[in-house]
Amino acid sequence: MQVTRYSEARPYEAPEHYGMACLRLQGKEATQTDTIWIGLSHLLPGGETSLKDAAVEKIYVVVAGEVTVETPTESVTLAFLDSCRLAPGEARRLVNKTNAPASILLAMPTR
DSSP, X not given: OOOOXXXXXXXXXXXXXXXXXXXXXXXXXXXXXXXXXXXXXXXXXXXXXXXXXXXXOEEEEEEESOEEEEOSSOEEEXXXXXXXXXXXXXXXXXXXXXXXXXXXXXXXXXX
């Protein structure tokens, strides 16, 4: 068993993420996982990512506040425990359009 305590989770830099603090909870350098890694991102008011795609699918779960997920064709605001899946190659932008901080979990393949 490999445990990552929130108090000991290490930050990581994510390109084109602005007004955000990202922590690695599982996978990559945090733990030995074979298939997925999980991160937790805290978005300040106005925090955002660029509109960018990834070669692998992503799953997001909002754990605090509200986060708007935008694709080239739609926009949806997720609240506490709402989630969404983005397909491989599907561009997305995350943005916190509120005046309160928000937090979102990310799960994606390690490949």
